[in-house]
Amino acid sequence: MFDKILVANRGEIAVRVVRACREMGIASVAVFSDVDRTSLHVQMADEAVPIGPAPAAESYLRMDRILEAARSTGAAAIHPGYGFLAENAAFARLCEAEGIVFIGPGSNALELVGDKVRARQAMVKAGIPIVPGLESVPLTMEEYAAAARGLGYPVIVKASAGGGGKGMRIVREAGELAAAVEAGRREAGSSFGDESVYLEKYIEEPRHVEFQVLADNHGRMVHLFERECSIQRRHQKLVEETPSPALDSALRERMGETAQNVMRAAGYANAGTVEFLLDKDRNFYFLEVNARLQVEHPVTELVTGVDLVRRQILIAAGEPLGLDQADLRQSGHAIECRIYAEDAAKGFLPSPGPILFLKEPRGPGVRLDSGVYAGWRVPIHYDPILAKLIVWAEDRDRACRRMAAALRDYVVLGIHTTIGFLGDVVCHPRFEAGCTDTGFIGRHFEGWQEARGDEETLRLALAAAACDEMDGGGAGEARVPGRSGDGPTPWKTLGGWRLGRRESDEI
Amino acid sequence: MKFEFVVDGARRTIALEKKGGLCIVQEGRAVFEAEIRRVSENEFLFLAPGRTAKVYLARDGERRLVSAGGRVFTLTEAGRDPDRFGGGEDGPSKADSSIKAPMPGKVIKVCVAEGERVRKNQSLVIVEAMKMENDLRAAAAGVVTKIHVRAGDIVDAAKTLLELEPET
Numbered sequence: 001m002f003d004k005i006l007v008a009n010r011g012e013i014a015v016r017v018v019r020a021c022r023e024m025g026i027a028s029v030a031v032f033s034d035v036d037r038t039s040l041h042v043q044m045a046d047e048a049v050p051i052g053p054a055p056a057a058e059s060y061l062r063m064d065r066i067l068e069a070a071r072s073t074g075a076a077a078i079h080p081g082y083g084f085l086a087e088n089a090a091f092a093r094l095c096e097a098e099g100i101v102f103i104g105p106g107s108n109a110l111e112l113v114g115d116k117v118r119a120r121q122a123m124v125k126a127g128i129p130i131v132p133g134l135e136s137v138p139l140t141m142e143e144y145a146a147a148a149r150g151l152g153y154p155v156i157v158k159a160s161a162g163g164g165g166k167g168m169r170i171v172r173e174a175g176e177l178a179a180a181v182e183a184g185r186r187e188a189g190s191s192f193g194d195e196s197v198y199l200e201k202y203i204e205e206p207r208h209v210e211f212q213v214l215a216d217n218h219g220r221m222v223h224l225f226e227r228e229c230s231i232q233r234r235h236q237k238l239v240e241e242t243p244s245p246a247l248d249s250a251l252r253e254r255m256g257e258t259a260q261n262v263m264r265a266a267g268y269a270n271a272g273t274v275e276f277l278l279d280k281d282r283n284f285y286f287l288e289v290n291a292r293l294q295v296e297h298p299v300t301e302l303v304t305g306v307d308l309v310r311r312q313i314l315i316a317a318g319e320p321l322g323l324d325q326a327d328l329r330q331s332g333h334a335i336e337c338r339i340y341a342e343d344a345a346k347g348f349l350p351s352p353g354p355i356l357f358l359k360e361p362r363g364p365g366v367r368l369d370s371g372v373y374a375g376w377r378v379p380i381h382y383d384p385i386l387a388k389l390i391v392w393a394e395d396r397d398r399a400c401r402r403m404a405a406a407l408r409d410y411v412v413l414g415i416h417t418t419i420g421f422l423g424d425v426v427c428h429p430r431f432e433a434g435c436t437d438t439g440f441i442g443r444h445f446e447g448w449q450e451a452r453g454d455e456e457t458l459r460l461a462l463a464a465a466a467c468d469e470m471d472g473g474g475a476g477e478a479r480v481p482g483r484s485g486d487g488p489t490p491w492k493t494l495g496g497w498r499l500g501r502r503e504s505d506e507i
Numbered sequence: 508m509k510f511e512f513v514v515d516g517a518r519r520t521i522a523l524e525k526k527g528g529l530c531i532v533q534e535g536r537a538v539f540e541a542e543i544r545r546v547s548e549n550e551f552l553f554l555a556p557g558r559t560a561k562v563y564l565a566r567d568g569e570r571r572l573v574s575a576g577g578r579v580f581t582l583t584e585a586g587r588d589p590d591r592f593g594g595g596e597d598g599p600s601k602a603d604s605s606i607k608a609p610m611p612g613k614v615i616k617v618c619v620a621e622g623e624r625v626r627k628n629q630s631l632v633i634v635e636a637m638k639m640e641n642d643l644r645a646a647a648a649g650v651v652t653k654i655h656v657r658a659g660d661i662v663d664a665a666k667t668l669l670e671l672e673p674e675t
Contacts, residue, residue: 183640352636458519459537462519
């Protein structure tokens with residue numbers, strides 16, 4: 001087993017990996033850019049190494065500096081998390097050449113599945129159903145236009161090297177194509193360091209269903225069932241759950257088998273995810289392989305009881321899988337909500353800035369994978385993900401209610417977050433009914449505004465602000481907790497006030 | 508003591524009277540009495556018969572952010588700038604011909620030059636934050652009179668990026 005692992009990432013996922021290392025008795029090394037010096041992952045790791053200025057291209061994407069950090073700290077392996085270098089075959093190859101273990105698939109498999117175009121070609125050969133699309137990256141805008149005509153609009157522009165919605169654009173008519181390709185290239189370039197984009201036929205209102213696979217270096221492979229990730233905005237997932245309300249056991253078995261065939265065709269080892277689109281007629285199409293730990297891995301962990309990060313590390317260390325498909329079960333239901341620093345009422349506008357106050361939810365079946373703390377400033381340079389709130393319950397209805405309660409109990413002051421929006425999503429009757437597809441947010445939440453609180457709740461807020469004003473706005477004198485109240489006092493209520501209601505304004 | 512705040516664009520007046528350990532809170536005809544304890548810098552306890560509730564508060568410049576009942580209210584003292592995030596992603600309002608940064612971020616591209624005529628809905632500046640591009644477009648046809656930023660600049664929310672003279 002490794003003595004020391006370098007975590008080549010930041011935020012909640014770096015925290016998650018550091019935790020796994022600690023539990024396994026492995027020392028951890030964090031890397032950080034200038035603006036992340038005070039970040040949570042840096043505080044939690046056993047050692048921390050600076051790797052450059054804030055822009056990712058000058059820090060978290062700098063393979064040379066990360067490898068140097070591994071060498072200088074004596075780390076035997078590198079965990080890349082997700083994003084940044086996680087699916088970069090060149091980086092995996094450099095690690096291999098240095099004798100440092102890259103915790104992920106081998107560079108050859110990574111190269112194959114990381115290149116969406118080549119992966120599609122390989123999958124066609126292996127008899128895997130795929131969405132119609134280009135088999136190569138066009139060179140000129142004329143070629144893009146001809147290809148789009150051939151596929152028939154709508155088409156979707158996708159980053160060849162990418163995932164996570166970066167570089168993606170839906171194009172409904174020929175006039176929009178050039179701008180979409182240009183914007184897709186720019187975003188792909190800044191996210192992945194590779195500007196290539198290609199086109200696929202766009203399937204309307206599909207469900208997004210993916211399968212988690214684990215494979216060791218000795219030819220053993222299992223799948224850990226599906227995750228349904230249909231609730232998305234801008235092609236980025238917001239809510240994920242497992243089991244999917246759309247699958248029955250026969251379809252689950254077929255898709256799981258296909259997912260393993262995909263990974264076999266790619267010669268894949270370690271943890272990976274096979275993404276499918278599931279259309280209204282329950283046809284499924286291979287979309288891509290996510291050759292990394294997924295953001296949404298916790299829902300699988302809660303339902304299967306398998307610690308995916310620990311398994312990744314064990315597999316990378318050469319251990320046999322030690323799991324049989326027949327032993328794996330889905331128990332209960334898990335839902336994850338991604339807490340982004342975004343203003344959902346303004347088209348999910350990024351909302352970086354200081355976290356002035358933070359209260360995180362607790363309770364049975366509630367898990368929070370967070371990368372932030374009160375007093376920390378969310379930088380402008382990286383993904384807006386702050387944390388993931390995950391709940392487990394015996395069934396889907398209970399999981400929905402548990403999530404709604406946990407979101408209500410989650411307070412972040414200082415920046416906008418998706419907490420209020422997600423609360424409305426998980427309470428929406430169509431979500432509760434399991435009727436989710438990738439058009440869900442656009443259809444039900446266009447122009448969403450947070451409901452006004454009821455008058456009595458607002459009155460409490462006003463009273464608190466008035467107290468704060470009387471106190472001199474929190475500046476100056478120190479307050480002693482409990483100072484203003486001295487034991488029980490007989491008193492009466494002249495008017496009522498209530499908390500915790502969702503009804504609309506009463507006036 | 509009376510306090511005036513603006514919440515969701517509406518002016519609210521609230522009166523607070525301390526009476527012994529208690530507080531009488533009055534807004535219009537609505538009145539309640541409770542013991543209010545500030546248990547930490549950011550936490551207020553409201554103690555009433557059969558019910559205790561916690562309200563969270565943080566100051567952000569001129570604004571107070573208050574969380575009660577699972578919802579965050581933004582309160583501004585009446586008479587002060589109601590919203591420092593003025594502008595919004597929809598570009599300038601008719602009355603305001605300047606294009607402001609909708610969020611803190613980095614200028615990726617300035618798509619126009621000073622003196623250039625622009626069409627309605629034409630891209631003017633692209634600002635990026637958290638890997639998301641925000642394409643700021645002209646709300647109406649006009650002429651670019653002044654550009655305040657260059658590609659690569661880091662800007663704060665509400666920073667004026669360029670000025671536009673609408674065509675009449």
